[in-house]
Amino acid sequence: MDLREKHPDCFVCRKHQRKVLIPGGAIYENDFVYAGHAQVRKGRTTTYLGYLVAEPKRHVVGLADLTDTEAQALGLLVSHLSKALKASEGAEHVYAFVLGDHVQHLHVHVVPRYPGTPREYWGLHVDEWPDAPRGGPREIAILCERLRTYLETRACGPENKRGDRPAD
Numbered sequence: 237m238d239l240r241e242k243h244p245d246c247f248v249c250r251k252h253q254r255k256v257l258i259p260g261g262a263i264y265e266n267d268f269v270y271a272g273h274a275q276v277r278k279g280r281t282t283t284y285l286g287y288l289v290a291e292p293k294r295h296v297v298g299l300a301d302l303t304d305t306e307a308q309a310l311g312l313l314v315s316h317l318s319k320a321l322k323a324s325e326g327a328e329h330v331y332a333f334v335l336g337d338h339v340q341h342l343h344v345h346v347v348p349r350y351p352g353t354p355r356e357y358w359g360l361h362v363d364e365w366p367d368a369p370r371g372g373p374r375e376i377a378i379l380c381e382r383l384r385t386y387l388e389t390r391a392c393g394p395e396n397k398r399g400d401r402p403a404d
Contacts, residue, residue, distance in 0.1 A: 249295050259275065259373035260376045260380030263387065271317055272288070272380070273287065283370060283376070284369070286348040288346040288347070289344070290313045292309075292310055297340050297342060298334075301342070316387060317387075318332065319386075320386040325350075329349040331347045333345050
């Protein structure tokens with residue numbers, strides 16, 4: 237990936253360059269895409285466990301800006317992350333959405349809904365459920381390791397341990 241395509245002030249680009257560290261590190265990464273866990277927000281000590289973010293490596297603002305190769309890689313990654321959240325973490329449903337209102341680098345939110353989540357918290361408010369699984373950096377790191385293991389051994393296959401590309 238050509239680092240000249242990065243924007244120095246972009247949080248997501250800086251994360252891809254390892255200038256910003258996130259709990260759990262990269263769950264999956266190749267030349268085109270990156271996936272990691274959402275950070276613990278400033279002023280808080282925990283976050284909704286399993287709240288993932290999938291991003292293209294190249295700085296683009298929206299889905300329409302992706303190349304076909306990037307779009308394929310991102311779509312496959314979101315699918316594989318969804319499978320991992322269901323199989324590894326017991327999610328009964330996985331939401332995937334793009335907002336793009338605050339961070340000007342495309343990122344797909346991949347968010348599990350766990351069993352027992354009351355209907356009023358389904359959808360965009362699933363992470364607001366008071367009894368939802370939450371954790372800090374240590375719990376996030378443990379969850380990310382389980383997801384990495386799942387992706388390496390099942391979803392992306394052993395040929396992708398280095399993150400060459402998401403498998404079919």
